[in-house]
Amino acid sequence: MDPARLIFDSSSSHRHHGQRMLLLGSGGVSPVFGGAISALAEGANKRRPFFTSPDEILEEEYYYDEQLPEKKRRLTPDQVHLLERSFEAENKLEPERKSELARKLGLQPRQVAVWFQNRRARWKTKQLEHDFDRLKSSYNSLLSDHDSLLKENDGLRSQVISLTEKLQSKAAALTAAAASVDDPASLGVPKKAEDRLSTGSGGSAVVNANQLVYSSEESCLPEGYHCMGPVDGLVHSEEDDASDGGCNYYSDGIFTAEHHHHQEEEDAQLGWWVWN
């Protein structure tokens, strides 16, 4: 009798309860024991069957003299193919299917069960790897988004700082200009403006406090941003309506609509600070 067959004949049920090893006499071979057996076998210059008890080694020398050692054998590609197809259909094995597969493949039911067990373990490992890759890629994507948002946030933050500084300096300058209105003689420039007005250059006067303050007409706001009122250089354009009280300048060094309105009143009283 084929020793492997002997073993597998007893292996159709689970080995836990001793049934499988009954035919082996002394309880089968643990991996550790297997190592000892291998060592003995090496000493005898013959490989032992994969399943052998120490008792057999001692008592059945005749057996090894006469039979080729039974090694752990790999399944043939055809067997594996059929098992794979069966596994794809259903990765759990009912007793009936196990017996049927074993019969078709010429294997012991226990071998089929073991193959499915190992196959499920491999599938689980692959699944874990796949899940890991998916999560990793998702994490990397989120990390990238987070980084770019941080950069964008930094950019916007520095823009805010820069614009705030600009507005503060403009506000300070406007305040100084407004103060000079109270005492025009203290400043040379308004006098110059007065001179221009007195020259009778015609039309409306174009000089205003803003022009005194700003040397540039460039907008201090970034592209895409706009003030709640006419903020361009704080100079009223031709289209601007002097009655527009809705212009709000920035706060915190920021002119409010009230301030603007107040200044218009002052301008009107002065008579020569004219919005055209």
Add this chain to the structure above:
DNA sequence: TTGTGTTTTATTGCCTCC
């Protein structure tokens, strides 16, 4: 050829379910 890493087959012990 040989050392080494990987894959496959099988065992063992523990756990859960009925």
Add this chain to the structure above:
DNA sequence: GGAGGCAATAAAACACAA
């Protein structure tokens, strides 16, 4: 308590570079 599943592990088989 028996049956089956799973994790951990052993060991043979296999792949491959040096």
